[in-house]
């Protein structure tokens with residue numbers, strides 16, 4: 491049993507969740523299911539005060555004392571608001587919402603990699619000016635704590651290369667096609683039913699989702715991104731069942747792999763399918779699992795693996811960010827400065 495302080499002497503951390511789909515609902519449920527742990531770690535109770543939605547016709551299982559609204563302005567008018575968690579889709583309106591939240595003095599946490607790849611720098615700068623923190627662990631590799639690993643635990647190591655399976659939907663589809671002989675369409679449908687794929691799965695299967703995640707990782711690992719136009723990006727739509735079967739007979743597997751490396755002052759990245767053999771660290775990474783392999787000068791190679799999408803793995807990343815932003819009540823960490831090899 492976790493010991494917590496007396497509830498009545500405690501102040502409360504008030505949270506708004508923007509979006510109540512797979513991720514938003516997962517965060518809401520996790521704040522409820524892990525209330526005791528949150529209170530023990532933070533010394534304060536965490537309470538969801540408001541949820542932003544779009545469609546008022548959907549039935550939702552949300553407590554009656556939570557403000558459920560389609561108007562972000564209503565959330566901003568709440569008398570106390572400490573953290574805004576964003577789990578919406580696309581760049582706008584999420585970017586505008588988060589800017590307003592920062593200006594109101596809230597810490598922000600986002601799972602929205604498309605928005606963050608485009609506007610992360612602006613949000614980090616604004617957060618610094620407003621003395622609040624930004625959590626974005628859920629933008630890359632679902633439940634794997636790769637951002638905090640790079641940001642907090644590999645500060646002195648000079649990173650040479652980061653490689654990853656960064657899209658859970660693509661890895662899930664390729665695995666289903668190989669192991670269960672499912673068609674691409676059947677596997678995609680299953681990925682959607684499981685909440686892995688985006689509502690519009692184009693970004694997943696055409697490699698854009700992995701591309702955005704790669705650019706976010708590049709900023710953290712190398713302090714900069716390659717020119718987006720120079721990055722070779724390809725999804726998995728050209729891979730047929732026949733190609734997968736032929737590869738399997740040769741002991742090979744198709745995996746969708748992102749690679750970022752630095753040679754001298756140049757950052758290079760590719761996001762594309764690759765045929766790999768059993769010697770590759772990603773050969774046994776199957777289904778919705780993601781993996782990230784980091785090569786750096788002191789430690790050598792580290793590979794992190796875990797669920798790359800889905801309700802609770804993503805909620806895990808958000809909830810750990812919640813603790814991070816509360817404990818680091820100071821300007822957001824600047825991204826890693828470029829070091830020379």
Ligand SMILES: NC(=O)C1=CN([C@@H]2O[C@H](COP(=O)(O)OP(=O)(O)OC[C@H]3O[C@@H](n4cnc5c(N)ncnc54)[C@H](OP(=O)(O)O)[C@@H]3O)[C@@H](O)[C@H]2O)C=CC1
Pocket residue numbers: 508509510511512513514542543544545546548576577578579580583601602603604628629632685686687688689798799800801804
């Ligand atoms: N699914 C996953 O495994 C992961 C997703 N992500 C990212 O998290 C974000 C959310 O993903 P996910 O939960 O899967 O998406 P969903 O499609 O399941 O949910 C999106 C939610 O956003 C709400 N919404 C959409 N537009 C607006 C708007 N203009 N104003 C208010 N609410 C809006 C929807 O409202 P309504 O319910 O009313 O329709 C819905 O509740 C995305 O950016 C995604 O890329 C990151 C990691 C993993």
Ligand SMILES: N[C@@H](CC=O)C(=O)O
Pocket residue numbers: 629631632656657658659660686687688694699798799800
């Ligand atoms: N649609 C994404 C969700 C997590 O980022 C994926 O499949 O990886």
